[in-house]
Amino acid sequence: MTGDQIGLWAGFVFTLMIFSYLLGDNFLYRLAIYVFTGLTAGYIAIITVESVLLPWLRGTLLAANGDIGARALGMVPFLLGLMLLLKSSPRLGRFGNIAIGFIIAVGTAVALAGAIAGTLIPLANATGSGVALDPLNGFLISIGVISTLLYFWYLARRRPDGTVQRGLVLRSIGVLGQGFIIITLGALYAGAILTSLTIFSERIAFLLARITGG
Numbered sequence: 001m002t003g004d005q006i007g008l009w010a011g012f013v014f015t016l017m018i019f020s021y022l023l024g025d026n027f028l029y030r031l032a033i034y035v036f037t038g039l040t041a042g043y044i045a046i047i048t049v050e051s052v053l054l055p056w057l058r059g060t061l062l063a064a065n066g067d068i069g070a071r072a073l074g075m076v077p078f079l080l081g082l083m084l085l086l087k088s089s090p091r092l093g094r095f096g097n098i099a100i101g102f103i104i105a106v107g108t109a110v111a112l113a114g115a116i117a118g119t120l121i122p123l124a125n126a127t128g129s130g131v132a133l134d135p136l137n138g139f140l141i142s143i144g145v146i147s148t149l150l151y152f153w154y155l156a157r158r159r160p161d162g163t164v165q166r167g168l169v170l171r172s173i174g175v176l177g178q179g180f181i182i183i184t185l186g187a188l189y190a191g192a193i194l195t196s197l198t199i200f201s202e203r204i205a206f207l208l209a210r211i212t213g214g
Contacts, residue, residue, distance in 0.1 A: 005211075012207040019200070144180045151177030 017032035060066060060074025080099040087096035123145070151174040159165055166174070 008207060008210050012211065015203060015207070143176070147173050147177035148180050149177070150174055151181065 014032050014035070017028040020026055021029040056074065056077070060070050063070060066074075080102060083096045083099035085096075086092040087100075126141075150170060153166075153170060153174070155166075157165065157167065165171075
């Protein structure tokens with residue numbers, strides 16, 4: 001039996017082990033999850049070392065013509081990692097907060113920039129283009145976007161009895177936005193189910209065809 005055939009049989013067996021979860025949580029499903037988790041962790045570790053750490057070291061700390069600034073910059077990730085390791089110490093754990101704060105600040109800035117440049121601006125452009133090309137669809141898109149955004153509008157007025165409630169107009173628009181959200185989530189869920197069934201059927205057909213030599 002060749003290596004390709006062993007890989008095909010292993011893939012077939014692990015596929016069945018994963019889908020055995022449909023019958024309930026069992027040992028075969030957990031074993032497959034453990035194997036996949038271990039392989040994924042090992043693969044990510046190798047990729048991180050070869051594609052991130054080693055190029056970073058070669059370009060900063062181990063650079064032949066690197067200056068002091070480049071070498072100091074190369075030490076920053078390792079210092080942050082050392083600070084994170086200090087979180088396990090009751091006395092030195094506060095130094096780890098510096099690394100966590102730095103990571104959160106950078107992550108928030110990157111996420112905010114990505115959301116504005118990759119989501120909000122393209123969405124506004126697509127909405128404007130839709131209005132120009134097809135007024136009816138553009139109107140529906142505009143209503144969906146506006147009502148969905150207003151659904152997450154949490155400002156409200158305090159009533160004389162002390163309760164907080166949004167106005168009738170905002171509540172009505174919010175209900176419409178909630179309807180758009182439900183329809184969108186339902187379509188996404190249905191698409192995910194259809195995609196999963198398609199991938200499963202194609203995978204089983206591929207494995208059976210390769211195993212039987214068809």
